[in-house]
Amino acid sequence: MASIKLPQLAWYGARELELTLPDSWQVEVCNMTGGNRPALGPDEIRASVGSPIGIIPIRDLARGKKEVVIIFDDMTRITRVAEIVPFVLEELYKADVPHSSIRFVCALGCHGALNRLDFAKKLGEETLARFPVYNHNPFGNCTYVGTTSTYGTEVYINEEVMKCDFKIVIGSVVPHPMSGFSGGGKIILPGVASFDTIESNHRAASEDMKKPRERPVMGMGLHDDNPMRFDIEEALAMVGLDVLINSIVNTWGETVAVFTGEPTATYAAAVQEAKANYLTPLTGDKDIVIANTFAKANEANIGVAIAYPALKQSGGDVVLITNSPDGQVTHYLMGNFGRMTTTPLRIVTEIPPFVNHLIVYSEYPDIAGMGYIGESGRVLYMDNWDDVLRTLQQFHRDEVKVAVYPSSEIQYCA
16 A cells, blocks of 8 residues: 655644555645745744834834734634744834733634633743733724725724734735635734624625636635735725734745735735745546645635546545544634524535545544535545545546645645
8 A cells, every 4th residue: 555644733733644545546746836845944034024024123113102912813824923923022122112012912803712722822832921812802892994995894993903003913825715815914804803894895705706707816826806805905004004924834834934024015025925835736637636634624625625626527536634623613704503504604615516525534523613515415524544545445446546635725726
């Protein structure tokens, strides 16, 4: 038997998952361009934070500020915030900003709240011991800042954030199924926006995606003409963000580039690099596609977007690997809270007719959390790889072509 090794358990001491496959199968591992890039060292991260794009250094920009908020992304993002925070604090101390003026706010959007252990994973124990860290509340304590022209979104933002006179955000840029790429203004809308604001933006974007066009402008890696992005960036401008810090990651979620500075210019530079970093060569005509999730294993349904097109049109099978000990993220706007109840914009992914079976493989089963997939006789849930392999061998007895995506939920094909 041959074997493949895939990254697993991003927030639980990342390790390899070794899967066996028959020697007779033709296996193509489809890596993204930047999958094996080396991680940055501390000095390289410090250099980026200390030499921002389009603004004077943070140590000068923050001087005289009274209240500072550092907004960071949640557990659905692989951002190694703890690697970046010490150098941000270093800059603030050089600006003579007192400890008592600094707080952290987690940009949850409509996701479930983080607990202390989550905060420690994202920020490090030292940060928790020295500074208050808060969850964003999308259901209250938000203040109106304006209305966008793109979608007419009434923008209400976290009141604590808006009361601070110096705002820094730390996030990462990876492909996103609606806005093209994460990062940039998404840490504001939806990150620290009200539920109604997020619903308005996402509802308009969902309708926009249905419009007939000569070419798609929304989806994984589709950035340049994306109207959802334009709406988000309008909201960002209303908030008065001072410093944007966005990272790029490799297959293992390690930080391979950091962009710091004025929000618009910095995000443009980060996306330019992201387009190349996460790009994955097109493949197709496969009997089986194995879509592994790691960076966003708790939003695993995203992984099927790159998997389905790789199958042969006459029919094949997809294996979606979703090893997330915490299960799938709670999503109050788009999630699943019962078989007979729904959320305002609940997502159920259409399974194309040429997908004979979608096997959801997880050592930590979460059938309710995978409600994005929908209920179908073609969906099989398994928690043992031997069972997965045995099932696949029953469906495929002849020569088999297999594609493997190690980071399917953050890979895209142009």
